Amino acid sequence: MESVIDRACAAALYSEGDAGLDTGASLLAADPSSDEELHRRGEEFVRRAWARGWQPADVVRAVRRELEEPAPALVSALITAETGAYATLPPRWADQIAGLPAPAPRNRPDRFTYASALLELYRLLLRLPAIEPVGPAPGKAADAPHRPPAPGEPRMLTRIRALLAKAEATGFPEEAEALTTKAQELMARHSIDEALLAARTHGEGTPGAVRIGVDAPYESAKAVLLDSVASANRCRAVWNSDLGFTTVVGFAPDLEAVELLFTSLLVQGTAAMTKAEAGQRAGGRKRTKTFRQSFLMAYAQRLGSRLAADTARVTAAAGEENRGGGPDGGAGALLPVLAARDVAVTDTAERMFPRTTTTRLRGATDAEGWTRGTEAADRARMGGGTPRLGR
Incomplete structure (x- = not known):
């Protein structure tokens, strides 16, 4: 019965x-x-x-x-x-x-x-569909062993989180810029150090993956921002718009950097957008939806350019510092090590997502929103010494 x-x-x-x-x-x-x-x-x-x-x-x-x-x-x-x-x-x-x-x-x-x-x-x-696993299920062994965290790594992450939290809380753009600049430098250098350490010790680490929520509203602009952050930190990002998340593939230190930096930049961008919108509405303007969409899209696009330039700058500086360090740690070793990790990340992403598609995003139609978003991205730039980009 x-x-x-x-x-x-x-x-x-x-x-x-x-x-x-x-x-x-x-x-x-x-x-x-x-x-x-x-x-x-x-x-x-x-x-x-x-x-x-x-x-x-x-x-x-x-x-x-x-x-x-x-x-x-x-x-x-x-x-x-x-x-x-x-x-x-x-x-x-x-x-x-x-x-x-x-x-x-x-x-x-x-x-x-x-x-x-x-x-x-x-x-x-x-009715939840099957999705790409980003780690073992409970009770299942991991596919590959993971190297234990290096001494001092938790302290490094704590310091980065503290810097980004201060950047989000301050009301002074110059202070936020200085704090986020320092945080990004620590992230980039930590990633390079991890890559060189793995190469010297023949570590068994392999790329992993995390899923990061990309919630409405303006999820397309947020997905572009996350993709920019992922690319700058040597990761690959695949957005699932139907289920509201992006899967980011990369090595563990880089994945941690992507999560921390994306969250902080989104908080900073949202705060800047709200402030800019209040000024627009005080002047009698009412097109808030198009303003916000254009603001966040410009913010994501501009930060993508800046993050890529900053990563290249930090990598070049690290190579110069290590020049003459021998076959395992000098400048000549750094670029091949990073290239090998890029290949590993790409291969892992393509195995996880053998079929991906491109999508047409909603355009930015509000010129004022685009201008304000670009200015906010300039204030949130991640690297010291980078020249201001023109319009």
Whole structure:
């Protein structure tokens, strides 16, 4: 005989609209003895998401995009319960789980409403497509060993985060520029040092990948900004506009740099856009949507040029510093080492994404927004000594 859970799921999960949800929720609300099995079923659906390449932050992001409250809190409770069964979790999962929304209490505000929201969540979880994995699922061994972090590496990352946090908080553009310049220099030099160390010690490190959310509104401009940051840090970025994230492929220090720098530049750009827009509206202007789109697109385009130039400058300086250091560490060794890592990153990205497409982005139609965004990018430039680009 079919259980209440099976009948409720059959009615709600494989149909469209609210009628099936109402039928399933009514069955569950009338049978309190089904509660534990209902939640075990939800944990099973979460495990299926792991098997299809999803990670905790990805699942929460998808739920927030598609469903209203309390769905994110409901899936948080399921993820917390499911992942609690593992002795160890893959790298990065601990941070993602720590950032989950507060889990929702059961059967609030009433049994029917709660069951309906849970079934709607299960319907979404079942329909999540398979995506490219960016690391092992819980309980699975990593494909390749990873070199332990170098001594002092956590302190370096802490220093970079502190510099970027100060840049985001200050109201003085010159101070923000100086702070972000120093942070980018530390990132670039740390990446080069890691590459040379791996070459000297014949390290086994291979490129990895992370997924970074690219949320509406103005997601195309944000995706361009993330692509610019990734390219400048020797990574490859592939945007999935339907699912709201970009997968960035690269070596671990570079991936860390991309995450930190993109987040900071987006915060700085959004603050500058809000300030510039307020000035426009004070003058009687109302075309805020086109202004914002053009602002952020110009901001992303200009920063792309600056980041690329800054990376080249830091790399050249590092090569000069190491000149004459021998076959394993001199300037003659640096460029081949970086070239080899670029090839490895490209090969990994092409294996993960054998078929990619280009897309036409919405153009920047607001001249004032473009000008203001370009100026904001100039103020946020990442490298000292770079000449100001003309219009």
